[in-house]
Amino acid sequence: MEKYYATSHEWVMQVDDQHVRVGISDYAQKALGDIVFLSTHELGDSVSFGERFGDVESVKAVSELLSPVDGVVSKVNTDLEDKPELLNEDPLNVWIIEVEGQVDTSRLLSEEAYLALDKDH
């Protein structure tokens, strides 16, 4: 399935009819630097587009994670609890939360459009 991006550097991807997965872009992990801690909303919590669903802490700073989707958290990637560095190693394949919801392409950028934006950075 295709990934779509928010301008706040999170990606979202439909994994089946009812669920999407959310992660951060390669640009985001590079800009953050070494990620050392992650906290997210928990199972059953609601998330809304553009609103905070967690924080990611690197050696530089703590940044908010903003949701690229509306819905309810159906899974949290618990591997990241002990190994947040996985986000640095493989950002496009490591998801942070799974959400019961639908990708709304009208509010998001395609991979191509997002990467074009990235060139300006």
Add this chain to the structure above:
Amino acid sequence: MSKLLFERSVVGRRGILIDPIDVPEVKLDEQYVRQSKPRLPEIGEVDLVRHYMELSKYTFGVDNGFYPLGSCTMKYNPKLNEATASLEGFANIHPSQSLETVQGALTLMDDLSHSLCEITGMDAFTLQPAAGAHGEFTGLLLIHAYHKANNDTKRTKVIVPDSSHGTNPASAAMAGYQVISVPSNAQGGVDVDALKLVLNDEIAGLMLTNPNTLGLFDPNIELITSMVHEVGGLLYYDGANLNAIMGTARPGDMGFDVVHLNLHKTFSTPHGGGGPGSGPVGVKAFLKPFLPQGSLVKETYGYRFLDERDQSSIGRMRSYYGNFLVNVRAYTYIQSLGRDGLKAASQNAVLNANYLMEGLKDTYPVTYPGTCMHEFVISLEKLKKETGISAKDISKALLDYGMHPPTMYFPLIVHEALMIEPTETESKETLDFFIETMKKLHDLAYSKPEVILNAPYSTPVKRVDDVQAARNPILKYMF
């Protein structure tokens, strides 16, 4: 690195001899007696002294060298402050002794409060908060108490700009508020249109630093404060950057209702290392009833300390009188500089920052060009892209030149940011040396980047593994 005291320990060695007991011995109840002796380092006095002297050589403070840490105002602390704080009548008093024996100390506290009112344009101050973030928390509790007294319980949100100090949203969250972030506009000020969109009757207040963390004075400040007042919100002034405007502009005149000051920044009391700070909070008259419990009342015979819980007060924020000896130092600073001196200090702080910015701007892009206030932000994004050398690498390299690096990676809205605040006490020679060094490092980044990547060379510890320290901290030493 120096060995730890524990590693120097030799069984049976003593630094002091304890006199034999000369009072009747009382046996403690068995349940209070330790099962085994504590393991403490055993060391002679001379080795103990050498240990700490060696450690003291590894520290770096403003007495050692240039310390341009942005938004932290690491100004030199005049030694006169220490002389007054060491006076017997200040240093050797106890907060529990009877009030008639400490009238001088109480007079100083009251005078200091009046000076701070005059400097900020506020009507009353509490000296209780122990530092900046404690002051912010106090201020937010005051705002909360005010709305509660008006039965205005819908107000659950506090607005902060995206350039704010991290303590602002943290303090608002601590006080139970939902934090709303507003973006900056192209000039680095508050985006007034975006602010308009979030203003409603659920807003308890707006927290603002002015000049902000980009070192810019917001030209829309009166518009911003009146917009927030119009929807019934209060205005909170984070005094971290007051060093830019003392004697020239006052938060009270800009429309702020609550202000905290960092005496350990602006008013030259020692700063950093976890030592005591002081974060007094000032308010406009209508908020006076909510101030922390414990206030001075002037009677004909002298000062009385009113320590009863008033129904409207937010209660005590700290035991006794706040960090009194820190306040003595700030009072000394204010009295020794006087009205004109404080104004000149701020003017020189702004002049020094602009001098540095002019000297650096052709080498390092300044994120928001134009005249700055007491600090400015440069971005090393281009340098990093072209050479791989980051803001952190340049910062590490500065250590070899006997200078503390500027604030790194803040504010968050600027990539590869270095935020530089020279303060008023630095000479032209020091500023020139910093400019020259920064230019030299810029050239090195292109010609020999490996030299910078391996810096620092002269410090007792080279590069620390900050990633490992954050991911796997070992917080206790096994002795």
